[in-house]
Amino acid sequence: MFFEILLGVGAWQLLTRKKRPSFQWLRQKPKDRSAALGAAGEAKAQARLRETLIALCSADYHLFEGPIIIEHAPGTDFPSAEIDHLAVTPFGIFVFETKNWSGHISPSSAQGFLTRTDRDGSAQDRRSPLEQNRTKVAFFRSRLPTLWPVAGAGLLVSDDAHLSPALHSDLLSLGDLPHWLRARRDSFSGLPAIDVRKAATAIAPLLQTTRAAMDAHLARVSGNSYVADKER
Template identity: 40%
Template sequence: MNTSWVLLIGALLFVWRWARRSGFPSTTRQSAPPVLRSDIRGEEGERRVYEELLDALTWICGENFFLHPGALLLNHAPGTAYPTAEVDHLAITPFGIFLVETKDWTGLIEPGPDSGTLIRTGADGKREARTSPLRQNRSKVAFLRSVLPALWTIEGVGVFASDNCVLSPALPVSVMLREDLRQWLRARQALHAKRCSVPVDVAKAWKAIQSVANTDDTALRKHRERLRVNPKNLPILS
């Protein structure tokens, strides 16, 4: 090979390596948001709750239910800064539609100073005020009630996935541990039958929800990025 070509190739390699070390943006690849440890924990907790839901609903309903395989977005406020709301798990059964908010918190969970707040005490004794999963679900439940038949039961549920979590008995019954889901759903089925409530048409309900929902992975990622840029954290208590 001609010496001048060797020198030219060497110079180009030097410039390319220097540009990479200097942090110049790539023209062929876009950097993805960093995967946080909390994200991994959250996804693992959601997987465990999904499996518990699937097992419980199969036991109670046979094949007559729908459980969405993963999170989905409700287009509850078009045109606003936060037009979508994420639902961790959507379960549609003949005895009700349930929006499940999953938390992978550890420690002792107790009622807070108001119905929208919980107090978490960690292993180090530090007490934190955190938003209740029932409060997080409130607007989503209200939205679905506004677009679905009024006679259908629609509820929000808060489920704690971690085995290292203890719940105060003073919490509402719709805030529960993962292993409580089966009996809670069974009790809801019995209550629905006792009240002679109108059964939910599972297929019709899912079709209606699809018209106001988004299950696209890209939309879900963008939604989470918006929330990450503008976190809504509650203060730590003394």
């Protein structure tokens, strides 16, 4: 009987060990977890963007694939910036900054920031995607023909993100994206359509899309804790 009990306990331990969920992600460093969440959010947004652009433009669009780095401030300590998504359509060129934040997202009293509030009520200010996008949008506006309008938006892609109605209309959930792009299309109505291929060809030389360019940018950002914190 004693040996039967031991065998039963052993079998139970093996069974429960197999069913025990893996919490490997919890053992990752916070920086690694943040990067993984960010990458997952960007992939989700890129897929939704492509789906929406196909619905609106059929094949007449260009969605650049990452990584995308621009040198927007040459000669400074931080000359480069990362772009999450860059789309060319017949009615405009669009720069999107993606955040995979959860919680309640609302305006902050601090200029250029948003407040993210967790379920437990703890709040944290984070730099607004629109603020991060500001110099990137300006970069393209300064280098492309004025007949090609450039606009930016922030995509808050987490299913657990709840956006305050008080947020700027350029801060979107993925569900808001089709309507936002339709509104841009409608506001462009009556103007000559952008030649998508021509525009994409003009934009390509402004971009650095190699892994080496991304690594160099990340090294510069991670070397400065203030900049890295603002880029979360």
